[in-house]
Amino acid sequence: MKRFRGFVIKEFYHIFRDKRSLFILFGMPIAQILLFGFAITNEINNVDIAVLDHSKDATTEEIINKIAASSYFSIDQFIERESDIETVFKQGKVKAVLNIEKDFSQKLIKDGKAHVQIIT
Known part of the structure; x- marks a missing residue:
């Protein structure tokens, strides 16, 4: 010692x-x-996302418009099929895909909840 x-x-x-x-x-x-x-910051800003909207109703349109209006996300493209998700990621343009389930507003009204999936 x-x-x-x-x-x-x-x-x-x-x-x-x-x-x-x-x-x-x-x-x-x-x-x-x-x-x-x-x-170095861990703040999220201007993330390019794609949207896969199975429902295509007024509620999901309003949600998409609010997301587009925020400074955190910018909607790069809308896709039509789940098989396009992999293609979009391989192109490297987007960092996340917002997947809105079918009959979104009906489930939201009926059950009080509906599912939105974010794939990164």
Whole structure:
């Protein structure tokens, strides 16, 4: 234990004596925090999506219009069949597909819930 303590003290003396070591020890983490704090964000903005609307009624049209009006998503295209989902992803234009089930508004009125699937 005495040897370890001596080793730690020696290293502290070395670090505080050498300006480059001090910069690496304290300056680099501060620079990384400042850089990554502004450069990296987990906020979602302008995600291109495709919409597969099986229902095609007024309720789903209103939902699609609200999604299109938001700054988070931009509707890139509308697709007609579930088999087109894989093709759309392979083209690389969209990052997600909004899949609205058939008879959406009827199920929403009758059961109080309806399903929307987001495929990413």
